[in-house]
Amino acid sequence: MKTAGWWYKLLALSFFTFHTIRVEAKSDKKPNIIFILADDIGYGDFGCYGANKIRTPHIDSIAHNGVIFTNAYSPASTSSPTRYALITGEYAWRKKVGILPGNASLSIDTSAYTLPRLLQDAGYCTGLVGKWHLGLGTPERPVDFNKEIIPGPLETGFDYAYFYPATNDRVPCIYIENHKAVNLRDDDPIEVSYRHKVGKEPTGKENPELLKLKSFRGHDGTIVNGIGRIGWMSGGRQAHWTDETMGEVFLERAIHFINQQKVHEPFFLLFATHNAHEPRVPGPLFKGKSNAGIYGDVIEEFDSYIGEIVKALKRKGIYDNTLLIITSDNGPQIKEGYEDGGLESLNRHDPYSGLRGTKGSLYEGGARVPFIVSWPDQQIKPFVQDQPFCFIDMLSTFASLTGREISASQSKDSRDASSLFFESQVKTYREYIMIQDNSGNVALRKGDWKYIPSSIPDKAELYNLKDDYKEQANCIEMEKNKFSELNDYYQTEYRSVNHLK
Ligand code: CA
Numbered sequence: 001m002k003t004a005g006w007w008y009k010l011l012a013l014s015f016f017t018f019h020t021i022r023v024e025a026k027s028d029k030k031p032n033i034i035f036i037l038a039d040d041i042g043y044g045d046f047g048c049y050g051a052n053k054i055r056t057p058h059i060d061s062i063a064h065n066g067v068i069f070t071n072a073y074s075p076a077s078t079s080s081p082t083r084y085a086l087i088t089g090e091y092a093w094r095k096k097v098g099i100l101p102g103n104a105s106l107s108i109d110t111s112a113y114t115l116p117r118l119l120q121d122a123g124y125c126t127g128l129v130g131k132w133h134l135g136l137g138t139p140e141r142p143v144d145f146n147k148e149i150i151p152g153p154l155e156t157g158f159d160y161a162y163f164y165p166a167t168n169d170r171v172p173c174i175y176i177e178n179h180k181a182v183n184l185r186d187d188d189p190i191e192v193s194y195r196h197k198v199g200k201e202p203t204g205k206e207n208p209e210l211l212k213l214k215s216f217r218g219h220d221g222t223i224v225n226g227i228g229r230i231g232w233m234s235g236g237r238q239a240h241w242t243d244e245t246m247g248e249v250f251l252e253r254a255i256h257f258i259n260q261q262k263v264h265e266p267f268f269l270l271f272a273t274h275n276a277h278e279p280r281v282p283g284p285l286f287k288g289k290s291n292a293g294i295y296g297d298v299i300e301e302f303d304s305y306i307g308e309i310v311k312a313l314k315r316k317g318i319y320d321n322t323l324l325i326i327t328s329d330n331g332p333q334i335k336e337g338y339e340d341g342g343l344e345s346l347n348r349h350d351p352y353s354g355l356r357g358t359k360g361s362l363y364e365g366g367a368r369v370p371f372i373v374s375w376p377d378q379q380i381k382p383f384v385q386d387q388p389f390c391f392i393d394m395l396s397t398f399a400s401l402t403g404r405e406i407s408a409s410q411s412k413d414s415r416d417a418s419s420l421f422f423e424s425q426v427k428t429y430r431e432y433i434m435i436q437d438n439s440g441n442v443a444l445r446k447g448d449w450k451y452i453p454s455s456i457p458d459k460a461e462l463y464n465l466k467d468d469y470k471e472q473a474n475c476i477e478m479e480k481n482k483f484s485e486l487n488d489y490y491q492t493e494y495r496s497v498n499h500l501k
Contacts, residue, residue, distance in 0.1 A: 030122065030266040030402050031375060032322040034309065035394070037086070037270065038302055039079065039131060039167075039277035041328040043368050044353025045299050053292040053349040054299050058307035059326060059372065066324075066374035067421060069385045073445070074330050075392040077359055077366030078438040079133050079167065080107065082329040083272075087114050087134070087156060089395030089414030093440035094497070097134075101194040102166035102231055103143055104135040108156045113410040115395045116157030119268040122402040127257045128153045128161040130250050130272035136165060136176075145172055145190040145236070148179045158270075162253040164241065168274045169337055171233035173224040173241050175249065183239045190236035197221075199234020213279055219337035227279050230337075243281035246274055251305050255312045263318065266402075271309070272329075275302040278336050293345025295334060320376040323401070327391060328369040333359040356471040362443040362452050363471050367435040373421050383424040388445050390433045393417040432489055442494055444486050451486035462486070 043049060046056040048063035075085035080100045081092030084107055092098075097107045108114065116126040136152045137143030143165075153161035162177050172192050175182040184190065191198045202210050204220030205228075212226035220228045224240050241249070254271045261267045275282075275298040282297040286304070290296025306326065313319035332351045334343040336359075357363025371391065395414040399406045401421075415430045433445040443452045448466035462476040462483050476483050 029321060031377065032266050032318055033119070033268045033398065034322060034324050035270050036306065036324070036326045037272045038328040039272070039274055040330060040332045040359055041276050041299060041302065041370065042332040042351035042353070042365070043355055043370060044350050046370055048372070049370050050353055051349060053347050054290050054296040056299065056303040058303050058310060062306065062324060062326065062374045063372045065376070065382055066372055067380065067383055067385050069371035069389055071386055071388040072327065072369055072371030073367045073388070073390040073433055073435050074328065074369050075390055076436045076438070077330045077361055079329050081436055081438065083134055084108065085392040086394055087116065088112055088412065089115065089392060090412040091392070091434065091436065093436050093442065096440060098438045098440070100133060100135050100166060102170045102172055103192050103194060105137050105139050105142065106135040106151050106155070108134055110151050110155045113406070114157045115398060116268065118395060118399055118404060118406065119402065120157055120159070122404050123266060125261060125265065125267045126157060126159050127267065127269045128158045128163055128272065129254045129257060129269065130163060131167070131274060132163040133166050145174065145181050145192060146184065149176055149181065150179050152176070152179065154178055160257060167277060168243065168246065169219055169230055169278055171222055171224070171229050171231040172236065173229060173233070174236055174239040175241060181236065181239050184236055185238050188235045188237055190233060190239065192231065192233045194231045197232045201234050203232065204228020214339040215337055216339070217337045243279060244283055247283050247301050247305065251308055254309060258312050258316065263316065273302055273305060275299065276332065278338050278340065280340050280342060292347050292349035293342055294340050295342040295346060295351070296349060323373070323375040326370065326372040330367060331357070331359050331365045331369065354470055360438055362435065362437050362441060364469065366437065378422070380422055385420050385424055387420055387426060387428060388433050389417055389420055390435065434494070444490055446486060449482055449486060451483070451490065453487065453490050
């Protein structure tokens, strides 16, 4: 593999020989688990994956002492489907979950077995800090941001949640703590619409002169903090977030959650940052600091969060028994809705590390993501994990790591990938990996092969990623047997159950 460059080749050569095979957890003590889920950060964005214009010393240090995955996939190439799959262990296409507006109903069945519920059962205190994007309320009782906001994260298995409803480019631009909008005043209620303008607040469309970031492609609804958003909102001015301090606010909440935990009781934190999703508005300490423009700045800011989280864990004396995972919900799209100069100032930094496609696509650039694992107590020798892996499997993997038996109906589409966390050369833990785009179309990975089906027969694609990681040479005509093997699986596991296709 050339994609992450020389660094991991070197690491692989240095460590493959020495690392110890250790599948069983070394101690009976359950680890704390922190799953750090970036937004739209790419395969090539960290130093340990080959970036040299963006400094990520904290992430690199964790990777150098942990496990670095070179073939890890997010379950989807967009936000909501990936998050749905992570939390439920179920393919989002089964429930037709695509990118959700900020006033969508909760996409997760509140009676479903979920990853945070599994961890609650295992004795964990579970927290969410950051992005939610899985809907709130129900179709019968749509969310009213002025009232109790329910059901939401707490009804899917989180004990604590401090979050924003959808994306940082969508209304409502507010934080919610558990069931309540933060800093909302009774005399200034919020109204939200994704159909038409509400209230008298200026919009990007009508008042572009008020914008600090020029926007396009529908990012011209209500202006909040000088930025046009998708959708319209009125009121709730005291509750509006400030993009410049968003990182700071969530980091403070994450550290507060860690500090509140009892030392001998395990916790799980899903820390879902807004970096590097548009609009990119780094805090003042990071603006203009990277060598890859504003895009690099928000990734350096993301790296600083990791440094602070590690510090907090060490201060509490629990770093060694914390399983820390760093990944991203999908690949990047550098210019999606704002003229922030990000694309123009990349300075030859390649967020995709040569992979084809972007966020939203079924090519590798859409869903192959960085994935780094650290758990110092296990004394795993650092290694590079080249096995294909998808983080839809965290539900079953965490069940295994915390010693919980779960049924097939609870694990749904997720499989136990825990062996990949402990040894570099393991047998494939699942034959097929399936990723999806926002419309529910899927691509399959099996071994070195990648199949992108199409309803138009001669448009289907087959690539051998070992020789062609850039997906340039469609070999479907030459590899008839491989094509029919992957297509049979696709027809049986996907098309036959997905009646709309
Ligand atoms: Ca995303």
